[in-house]
Amino acid sequence: MGRIVVEVMPKPEILDPQGKAIGTGLERLGLSGFSGVRQGKLFHLSIEGEVTADALAKAREAATSLLSNPVIEDVVSVREADDAEVSR
Amino acid sequence: MSSRTAMATATPLIGERSDDGAIPGADALRVGVVQFPGSLDERDAQRAVTLSGARAVSLWHGDESLSDVDAVILPGGFSYGDYLRCGAIARFAPLMTAVVDAAKGGMPVLGICNGFQVLCESHLLPGALIRNDHQHFICRDQDLAMENVDTAWTRDYTSGETITIPLKNGEGGFVADPPTLDELEGEGRVVARYSGLNPNGSQRDIAGITNAAGNVVGLMPHPEHAVEAGFGTDSADGMRAGVDGQGFFTSVLRSLLV
Numbered sequence: 001m002g003r004i005v006v007e008v009m010p011k012p013e014i015l016d017p018q019g020k021a022i023g024t025g026l027e028r029l030g031l032s033g034f035s036g037v038r039q040g041k042l043f044h045l046s047i048e049g050e051v052t053a054d055a056l057a058k059a060r061e062a063a064t065s066l067l068s069n070p071v072i073e074d075v076v077s078v079r080e081a082d083d084a085e086v087s088r
Numbered sequence: 089m090s091s092r093t094a095m096a097t098a099t100p101l102i103g104e105r106s107d108d109g110a111i112p113g114a115d116a117l118r119v120g121v122v123q124f125p126g127s128l129d130e131r132d133a134q135r136a137v138t139l140s141g142a143r144a145v146s147l148w149h150g151d152e153s154l155s156d157v158d159a160v161i162l163p164g165g166f167s168y169g170d171y172l173r174c175g176a177i178a179r180f181a182p183l184m185t186a187v188v189d190a191a192k193g194g195m196p197v198l199g200i201c202n203g204f205q206v207l208c209e210s211h212l213l214p215g216a217l218i219r220n221d222h223q224h225f226i227c228r229d230q231d232l233a234m235e236n237v238d239t240a241w242t243r244d245y246t247s248g249e250t251i252t253i254p255l256k257n258g259e260g261g262f263v264a265d266p267p268t269l270d271e272l273e274g275e276g277r278v279v280a281r282y283s284g285l286n287p288n289g290s291q292r293d294i295a296g297i298t299n300a301a302g303n304v305v306g307l308m309p310h311p312e313h314a315v316e317a318g319f320g321t322d323s324a325d326g327m328r329a330g331v332d333g334q335g336f337f338t339s340v341l342r343s344l345l346v
Contacts, residue, residue: 014263015289017219066180069173069209071216072263 002051003081004059008068009040043067044081044088051080114141114341120157122187122203124149124178128165129200129312136312137161140337149181159196159240159340160187162203164256164310174217174259175205184210196240196340197304201257204296204306213297213306214272215264220257221289229321229330230255230309231283232295236276239302240343244335250283251332252321255309260288262295262308272297279305311336 010016016038023037045062047055056078063075119137121144123130134144145157149167154160167178178184184206191197191212199207207213220226231252234245245251264272269292272278279296286293288308296307311333314320321330 014218015221015261017221017223017261017289021223066172066176069176069216071208071214071265072218 001086002047002049002055003086004045004047004051004056004078005081005085006043006045006059006063006067006078007040007076008043008063008073009076010038011072011074014072040073040076041067044085056080110141111338111341111345113345115143117142117159117341117344118145118155118157119143119337119340120145120147120154120160122147122149122160122162122183124165124167124181124206126166126169127163127202129163129310130165132310132312133161133163133200136315136333136337139315140334140341142337142341147183149178149183152182152186154183154186154190154195158344159198160190161312162187162197162199162206163312164201164203167202167206170202170259173205173209175202175207175209178202178206179209188212191299191304194301194303196343198241198336198340199304199306200310200312201260201308204308205259207304207306212304213299214268215262215297217259217308218261218263219259220261220287225256225258226260226287227254227256228287229253230287230295231285232280232309233283234280235278236298236302238276239279239298239305239339241298241305241336241339242279243342244339251280251335252314252323252330253309253311253333254313254321255287257288257308260290260308262288262290262297264291269294275300279307280309307336 019038060078063078068075119142121130121133137144205217208216234249237245237247277298279298281293282295298305314330314333317329323330
């Protein structure tokens with residue numbers, strides 16, 4: 001079983017109200033010192049067999065067509081999961 | 089406030105409606121309302137269509153045909169639980185292929201709230217809708233300044249007119265890059281702007297936009313909740329007496345009958 005990790009983040013210029021709310025929550029907890037919080041998304045795509053170039057290409061297509069909206073989000077990375085990530 | 093007269097002031101039951109003010113030929117028109125898993129406002133949209141004098145047709149997201157409808161409404165709600173992004177999964181529903189093709193062919197399509205989000209995710213309209221800047225869900229009677237009244241869905245309004253219809257959203261902040269916003273404004277494609285108060289942080293107070301052809305309109309507030317006296321917005325005529333949303337549903341019939 002192979003696994004591909006896709007990371008998506010809101011574009012830097014787009015306001016991230018969720019990240020802002022989390023930042024406020026951290027302050028309330030007394031966990032100060034973070035000057036900003038932005039919330040993104042992490043996807044694990046499992047496949048039968050090895051992670052091939054073809055599988056990565058398909059994952060990239062998934063990342064740009066459905067997993068992210070290019071108007072408001074960037075696909076930060078599409079990569080094969082390392083061993084620790086595969087066991088999760 | 090709009091000076092529009094109510095079509096159905098006494099909240100009659102469907103079928104008992106007086107035909108005063110009915111649009112001639114409207115009863116031959118079929119307006120489809122798409123139901124996705126998690127849609128909430130499809131019954132209200134259907135009722136708004138019925139009260140406008142046309143026939144409301146329920147369309148199922150899993151079907152592939154638009155069943156000979158003359159126009160389509162994508163209603164409000166939380167399709168697919170708003171999973172991933174609002175409207176992102178609904179975009180790939182089988183029926184949406186037919187909706188996108190029909191819209192490109194000129195069929196009038198109105199997306200309300202979640203429907204607006206689906207239209208943006210489908211790339212029928214530019215931009216996207218993100219969480220309200222103040223992070224709270226908001227529900228209020230909202231003033232709108234109407235701008236483009238040449239679209240298939242707004243011809244019964246007057247440019248510059250202020251109307252009041254309900255607004256209820258958690259992710260209603262309209263965003264696009266500055267060149268896209270400039271293009272929308274330059275081409276007169278802003279259909280309505282928030283007036284008095286921007287309830288969700290939408291850029292340039294944009295509440296609704298249209299495509300270049302004017303047949304596809306996306307609107308964050310809910311005209312279908314202000315079509316029947318007694319169940320509309322609070323107005324000078326009385327509590328819940330406001331019916332400023334009617335114009336969207338009558339406009340499309342007049343557009344189709346031209």
